[in-house]
Amino acid sequence: MTSIAERAHAAAVFIRHTMAVSPHGRWRGEEHARTAVRLAATLGLGLDQITTEPDWLRRRTTPGEPVLATATCPQTAEKYVFLARFPVYDDEAFELLGPCPECAALVPIATIRNLADLGDRLAQGPLRHEECDSETGAPDTFHTDQAHTDTCRYGEAL
Numbered sequence: 001m002t003s004i005a006e007r008a009h010a011a012a013v014f015i016r017h018t019m020a021v022s023p024h025g026r027w028r029g030e031e032h033a034r035t036a037v038r039l040a041a042t043l044g045l046g047l048d049q050i051t052t053e054p055d056w057l058r059r060r061t062t063p064g065e066p067v068l069a070t071a072t073c074p075q076t077a078e079k080y081v082f083l084a085r086f087p088v089y090d091d092e093a094f095e096l097l098g099p100c101p102e103c104a105a106l107v108p109i110a111t112i113r114n115l116a117d118l119g120d121r122l123a124q125g126p127l128r129h130e131e132c133d134s135e136t137g138a139p140d141t142f143h144t145d146q147a148h149t150d151t152c153r154y155g156e157a158l
């Protein structure tokens with residue numbers, strides 16, 4: 001186990017390095033790097049278990065385009081995909097993505113602020129129709145997410 005100081009130093013180096021080499025430019029590189037550092041800390045993982053990519057589906061024209069961050073479990077190799085919808089805001093919760101029970105698109109199925117939030121969602125299993133139809137079963141962003149297919153009854157008609 002490395003010391004707090006060593007891990008803190010590694011995180012700072014990681015952010016500077018990612019900014020320098022990001023194919024998406026320095027500032028988007030910083031958003032990706034900070035998202036990875038924050039998700040690694042949230043899940044208690046190393047930075048080498050997190051990858052990030054732009055979320056082309058949920059792009060917008062305001063600053064801080066959304067980032068998709070994938071965490072790979074070092075024990076089971078299972079992958080969990082998280083959305084940082086507003087990566088410039090460090091205090092925004094992550095959204096865990098999972099299949100919509102209606103259209104199977106990867107949509108927000110839980111709001112994740114800490115490891116216990118993920119534990120609660122995993123204990124419940126995949127998102128179910130009953131949850132989507134209830135007031136509190138699915139996150140608000142589930143209902144407005146752009147990933148639902150055009151014919152999905154949960155997607156917002158635009």
Ligand SMILES: [Zn+2]
Binds near residue numbers: 101103104105152153
């Ligand atoms: Zn759907």
